[in-house]
Amino acid sequence: MSSYAAEIPRFTAGRALRVYGTEAKYEILKTLRQPAYVIPTLAFPLLFYVMFGIAFGSKQAIGGVTLATYLLASYSTVGVMSASLFGFGAGVAMERGYGWLQVKRASPMPPLAYLVAKTVMSMIFSAIVVTALFVVGTLFGGVHLSISAFLKLTGIMIAGSIPFCALGLVIGCYGAPNAAPAVVNILFLPMSFCSGLWLPLPVLPKFVQHIAPFLPPYHLGQLALKQVGFGGSGGTLQHVAALMAFTLVFLLLALRGYSRDDVKVNA
Numbered sequence: 001m002s003s004y005a006a007e008i009p010r011f012t013a014g015r016a017l018r019v020y021g022t023e024a025k026y027e028i029l030k031t032l033r034q035p036a037y038v039i040p041t042l043a044f045p046l047l048f049y050v051m052f053g054i055a056f057g058s059k060q061a062i063g064g065v066t067l068a069t070y071l072l073a074s075y076s077t078v079g080v081m082s083a084s085l086f087g088f089g090a091g092v093a094m095e096r097g098y099g100w101l102q103v104k105r106a107s108p109m110p111p112l113a114y115l116v117a118k119t120v121m122s123m124i125f126s127a128i129v130v131t132a133l134f135v136v137g138t139l140f141g142g143v144h145l146s147i148s149a150f151l152k153l154t155g156i157m158i159a160g161s162i163p164f165c166a167l168g169l170v171i172g173c174y175g176a177p178n179a180a181p182a183v184v185n186i187l188f189l190p191m192s193f194c195s196g197l198w199l200p201l202p203v204l205p206k207f208v209q210h211i212a213p214f215l216p217p218y219h220l221g222q223l224a225l226k227q228v229g230f231g232g233s234g235g236t237l238q239h240v241a242a243l244m245a246f247t248l249v250f251l252l253l254a255l256r257g258y259s260r261d262d263v264k265v266n267a
Helices: 002-032 035-056 067-097 100-106 111-140 147-174 180-194 206-214 216-227 236-266
Strands: none
Touching: 002 035, 002 111, 035 067, 035 111, 067 100, 067 111, 067 147, 067 180, 067 216, 100 111, 111 147, 147 180, 147 216, 147 236, 180 206, 180 216, 206 216, 216 236
């Protein structure tokens, strides 16, 4: 009897792991069947990197690195933002608006499995974007980045997708299905520009440079730039702490929106 009882937790943990894995698997398959998400997410940063990083980057330098190397880090951050914000913001808003989340709540699936699956999907696409940019930059942009630096950059980008998944979740919990993509774009483009991701921050107006530290993309971008040899500003711990604080705030806001929906469902 005691040995049987001892087996229960392991069986439960194994079963939960299979549920999480299955949910992540089908979330990825579902996403791959959505070219409106896949193509822009992968092509958008690559296209702009070729236009600016490859065309001009090998001949210009900034902060001790070539422009192609600088933009490899900054456009990697853009790709992470895009994959996370659109995956969560538009995806959750649509599924919430069409009643799919209510079906999920009524099922015996663990509540976190849905969010974990979307986070895993965003991380996978983030890793693909960074790898594609690295390959293009190395082959055509004269970027010289060691494998260890590339792996560190990829790891930071994967972990750095979490704050933007949380922000996307906020948009998904509050936004209407048809309005969420527009809201994502309204946030995505100004935040990335003002954080020095499209153009190096030193060449932007002074007031933009003062705004940048209050934006989450700036801190992830600075962490990415440190991996490619650009000094940037602030310490690593400072940027990590800022991203963690942003994540916590976004999750609290998302929880409030989720609870609001719970009240409506039970009313």
